[in-house]
Amino acid sequence: MTDRIPAGDQSPQDLESVLIASDTAGLPASAHGQMGSLALPEEPPGPAGSPEQAMVSPQDLALSQQQGLEPTARSQWAYARLRFFRHRMAVLSLLVLIAIGFVAIFAKQIAPYEFDELDLDNITSGPTFADKHLFGTDLLGRDYLSRVIFGLRTSLWVAFFVAILSTTIGTTVGALAGYYGGIVDNLLMRFTDLILTLPGLAVLLTAAAFFGAGDPLKVGLILALLFWTSLARIVRGVFLSLREKEYIEAAKASGASDARIILRHMLPNSLGPIIVNTTLVVAAAILVEAALSFLGFGIQPPNPALGSLIATGQAEGTDLWWLVTFPGLVIVVIALAINFIGDGLRDALDPTQRRVRA
Amino acid sequence: MLTYIIRRLLYSAVVLVLASFLVFFFVTATGDPLAGLRISPNVSKITVQNVIDRKHLDDPIIKRYGYWAQDAFTNQFGSTLLDNRPILPDLWRVMKNTLQLVLIAQLLVIIMAVAIGVVSAIRQYSVFDHTMTTFSFLGLATPVFWLALMAQVGVVQIFERTGHRLFPIANLSAVDPGTGLDFWIDRAHHLTLPVLVLTVAGIAGYSRYMRAAMLEVINSDYVRTARAKGLSERRVTVKHALRNALIPLVTLVALDFGTILGGAVVTETVFSLDGMGLYFVNALFNNDPYPVMAWLMIVAVMIVVFNLVADIAYGLLDPRVRYD
Numbered sequence: 001m002t003d004r005i006p007a008g009d010q011s012p013q014d015l016e017s018v019l020i021a022s023d024t025a026g027l028p029a030s031a032h033g034q035m036g037s038l039a040l041p042e043e044p045p046g047p048a049g050s051p052e053q054a055m056v057s058p059q060d061l062a063l064s065q066q067q068g069l070e071p072t073a074r075s076q077w078a079y080a081r082l083r084f085f086r087h088r089m090a091v092l093s094l095l096v097l098i099a100i101g102f103v104a105i106f107a108k109q110i111a112p113y114e115f116d117e118l119d120l121d122n123i124t125s126g127p128t129f130a131d132k133h134l135f136g137t138d139l140l141g142r143d144y145l146s147r148v149i150f151g152l153r154t155s156l157w158v159a160f161f162v163a164i165l166s167t168t169i170g171t172t173v174g175a176l177a178g179y180y181g182g183i184v185d186n187l188l189m190r191f192t193d194l195i196l197t198l199p200g201l202a203v204l205l206t207a208a209a210f211f212g213a214g215d216p217l218k219v220g221l222i223l224a225l226l227f228w229t230s231l232a233r234i235v236r237g238v239f240l241s242l243r244e245k246e247y248i249e250a251a252k253a254s255g256a257s258d259a260r261i262i263l264r265h266m267l268p269n270s271l272g273p274i275i276v277n278t279t280l281v282v283a284a285a286i287l288v289e290a291a292l293s294f295l296g297f298g299i300q301p302p303n304p305a306l307g308s309l310i311a312t313g314q315a316e317g318t319d320l321w322w323l324v325t326f327p328g329l330v331i332v333v334i335a336l337a338i339n340f341i342g343d344g345l346r347d348a349l350d351p352t353q354r355r356v357r358a
Numbered sequence: 359m360l361t362y363i364i365r366r367l368l369y370s371a372v373v374l375v376l377a378s379f380l381v382f383f384f385v386t387a388t389g390d391p392l393a394g395l396r397i398s399p400n401v402s403k404i405t406v407q408n409v410i411d412r413k414h415l416d417d418p419i420i421k422r423y424g425y426w427a428q429d430a431f432t433n434q435f436g437s438t439l440l441d442n443r444p445i446l447p448d449l450w451r452v453m454k455n456t457l458q459l460v461l462i463a464q465l466l467v468i469i470m471a472v473a474i475g476v477v478s479a480i481r482q483y484s485v486f487d488h489t490m491t492t493f494s495f496l497g498l499a500t501p502v503f504w505l506a507l508m509a510q511v512g513v514v515q516i517f518e519r520t521g522h523r524l525f526p527i528a529n530l531s532a533v534d535p536g537t538g539l540d541f542w543i544d545r546a547h548h549l550t551l552p553v554l555v556l557t558v559a560g561i562a563g564y565s566r567y568m569r570a571a572m573l574e575v576i577n578s579d580y581v582r583t584a585r586a587k588g589l590s591e592r593r594v595t596v597k598h599a600l601r602n603a604l605i606p607l608v609t610l611v612a613l614d615f616g617t618i619l620g621g622a623v624v625t626e627t628v629f630s631l632d633g634m635g636l637y638f639v640n641a642l643f644n645n646d647p648y649p650v651m652a653w654l655m656i657v658a659v660m661i662v663v664f665n666l667v668a669d670i671a672y673g674l675l676d677p678r679v680r681y682d
Contacts, residue, residue: 198381209384332504
């Protein structure tokens with residue numbers, strides 16, 4: 001095969017969706033197992049997605065077109081999009097998350113007060129509409145809604161930073177380990193063993209104490225450096241099974257470089273599990289960062305973050321219920337939304353999932 | 359099988375040594391544990407120097423690690439850095455407390471998660487299933503420390519509005535708990551809220567897992583065969599489906615158990631419970647590597663042991679698994 005008809009990932013899947021024209025087109029079989037349950041890489045190929053079936057010569061296609069049998073051709077991503085938008089909770093969650101993200105980005109314009117602005121007439125007042133303190137005020141009379149909005153901005157930023165960084169590291173290491181095996185693979189697996197032997201939260205706390213966390217960037221780095229391993233294992237698994245596929249062999253035979261095979265042929269076929277994992281990392285990062293900040297090892301005042309807001313709220317007294325309640329509620333809403341989006345993406349990107357959602 | 363166990367243990371020992379050195383390095387390099395002593399006007403320079411000499415704080419880190427390793431094996435993990443308090447008795451005490459908390463919580467979690475998971479799977483997409491799915495999504499999105507705080511807030515609000523003191527919101531015992539039965543009634547009263555929080559938090563994940571395991575089994579051929587033979591639905595569910603669906607749960611429980619013994623760090627902190635988790639956090643705050651290391655070694659060994667138990671249990675329960 002030549003470059004004109006790529007032997008790789010794009011055409012077989014596209015042709016496949018033309019052929020089957022049902023709900024099952026999409027990612028290659030090898031991705032099925034890893035996507036949902038982080039199952040073993042030995043998962044046998046599913047019935048619908050194996051490229052062998054999908055190999056159709058252009059002549060066949062032309063024939064079917066002549067006979068007027070041509071169904072609407074949609075790319076795998078179009079199918080994924082269709083499936084995602086059928087998942088009501090996921091779509092709703094996406095809207096909620098976009099709204100929250102909007103508030104976070106335009107915090108300065110949206111927040112009614114600065115996050116450290118004092119209103120000495122209204123110290124520790126409960127939530128009221130009258131004084132324009134929807135979430136109440138704290139011991140110093142600072143508007144709590146504004147503090148939560150600025151805290152939300154920090155926490156969201158950290159979560160997305162962690163997701164992007166750990167996805168980059170995890171994908172790179174996993175791809176190299178899966179493709180080349182050898183030393184990279186060994187090192188990766190030994191490092192994961194090391195992490196798995198130790199209690200996770202303890203490792204995080206020790207690392208945070210060592211690096212002297214406090215500002216969001218450091219906390220993000222620490223989380224990312226410990227979060228990438230699970231994705232690396234997943235990508236490694238996908239790559240191990242992709243490596244044996246015929247179209248990779250064909251690409252090699254046609255003289256494609258390693259970089260081209262990894263980037264052009266294997267990576268696009270691993271995108272499903274990577275995307276799903278990234279969403280889950282965002283949710284996990286929000287929760288773990290909040291716990292770290294609450295315990296005093298994460299983001300610390302004066303940097304506002306949801307976890308440290310809860311910590312100071314607790315210190316100021318459990319009878320001031322709004323100080324603890326509101327930042328926590330925001331965390332729950334974000335994590336819930338992201339988990340639903342992750343669920344929707346999993347359904348959308350995994351062709352073996354045929355769950356019909358009303 | 360025996361060679362498999364021995365190989366696993368040897369390998370784990372290497373990992374443990376490596377991990378212990380890394381953590382020792384991290385904790386000792388974190389900051390100056392004597393900072394408080396140095397600035398205190400009541401402490402003489404000689405006292406500070408004594409602590410330094412006793413713990414060899416001026417030696418290079420690799421040598422200090424050597425001293426620690428020696429202490430760990432010959433002297434029951436030695437003593438704390440500042441007040442020279444023996445570590446092991448404290449650790450046993452907090453472990454006993456943690457066990458009371460997490461064993462009860464874990465037991466409740468398993469019972470309820472199995473019940474919820476089985477019913478959800480049998481009546482898939484029913485109102486019950488949807489409700490439980492929503493609850494578990496909520497549970498997975500809720501930070502445990504916040505759940506604990508909300509429990510406290512709720513109890514405080516009820517007290518402020520009605521004057522009823524439902525449950526204590528901190529500590530393991532009252533100031534004067536009494537003895538015998540009185541002591542345990544008081545302990546149960548104090549543990550109610552933390553156990554409740556840990557149970558609610560735990561059920562979310564476990565029930566999803568159980569539901570998935572049960573669904574997989576229900577749709578398998580041998581369950582259909584059992585039904586085709588004319589067995590009662592009850593017999594099919596309990597004897598054929600449930601038994602097999604429990605296998606992955608048993609492994610998961612064993613896997614989690616080692617970690618659980620490390621204490622519920624967050625819950626113990628919120629409720630000021632004198633358990634493993636709070637012990638670790640306090641030691642870390644004090645920059646004291648010795649109790650941190652002792653804690654870590656005990657918990658890591660537990661994790662290794664229970665990982666092995668999980669593997670072996672899986673092999674015993676599922677005859678298809680082979681070790682080689």
